[in-house]
Amino acid sequence: MKVAVMGAGAVGCYYGGMLARAGHDVVLIGRAQHVDAIRAQGLRLDTQSFDEYVRVEASTEASAAKGAQLVLFCVKSTDTEHAAQQLRPHLAADALILSLQNGVDNAERVREQVTQDVAAAVVYVAAGMAGPGHVKHNGRGELVIEPSHASEAVARALIDAGVPTEISDNVRGALWAKLILNCAYNALSALAQLPYGQLVQREGVADVMRDVVDECVAVAQADRVVMPGDVDVAVRRIAETMAGQYSSTAQDLARGRRSEIDHLNGYVVRRGAALGVATPANRVLHTLVKLVESRESDAGT
Incomplete structure (x- = not known):
């Protein structure tokens, strides 16, 4: 599966890194300091069970999401509309945008900006950026996601990548x-x-x-x-x-x-x-x- 992570901070790098480690084609879109480090040496995925470098693409430009089947939308809630507008010209028609954000109304706000399917996700992970290109996982990591045309396939991919995931109607x-x-x-x-x-x-x-x-x-x-x-x-x-x-x-x-x-x-x-x-x-x-x-x-x- 081709995956783009829009807003690759701690949450985006953790889930994007887990999917890349499982063999998916992932690009992390984030700040220059992290992008430069990831391009040079890979993403350091420092978890409670392993600490390794994962080879993954990285970019500072929203255009890197072109062709992605899944977009993990991880920007700050304050940047939701702007980031969705940046993504809009580059989204595949059948892409699923999965909002992994704090707050309760971000998926609705993204839907106002794009025509693609948007699903909300509830994120339970303790993680932080310990340095450029270095995500430190401190605990948990499960996801609860909204039903959509691709939620079943996405949930299977996440579970296979070591991310406990369930689909919920609530x-x-x-x-x-x-x-x-x-x-x-x-x-x-x-x-x-x-x-x-x-x-x-x-x-x-x-x-x-x-x-x-x-x-x-x-x-x-x-x-x-x-x-x-x-x-x-x-x-x-x-x-x-x-x-x-x-x-x-x-x-x-x-x-x-x-x-x-x-x-x-x-x-x-x-x-x-x-x-x-x-x-x-x-x-x-x-x-x-x-x-x-x-x-x-x-x-x-």
Whole structure:
């Protein structure tokens, strides 16, 4: 299968690397520093079970996606529309675009920009870029994907590549469940610059997380979202299964980059306002992260 990864950061490099390692024709489209390193020596895929270099194509241009049967769409939620517009002229008519992004509405936003089939995916992986062309896998790695014309074939390819994958008719609910995990952990991890395992041990954190989760659940219920599983158990499990992981928001702030907070706690605040559900804890976290972002932005000017 020919696969393009649009936005080859930690998530894109992990899943793209796993597919390339299994023999698929993969091109990673990302930042120049990573592309240069991957072209020179391959992608370093540093996982919990192996650490090796995988030969894979890499490019900084969206045109590299030409002819791909599968596009793993992994850009930041803030870049969704722009990246989809960049891809649009180069997409094969029968391509499947699989959105592996944080937030709950990215697939819908991509569909507004392209005519190809778009499916949402829920991503459960702890990974980060440890250096140029070096993805460090810290835990988990499963995917839940939406039905589409190619989802069965894609799921088989991912499973054969060592990625646990299931197809679900309730991806909306699973996306909301993942959103709640992100809302509970991301901003706090970012503001404290602590990994999940240490974060939950600090005074007052459990109570703040409880308030955040309760608000998210209330908004989801008002929005008629049916979430699978036990949200409280899932929240506790993250600190156990991803103890050493810093949130993507923490990584963004540490690098002075704009985060996805508008599409996490900020989304809950906006949706809550539209549905008449109060979200004060989410509002505070969203505001604090935005303040840190603005401070970094001001320092860079």
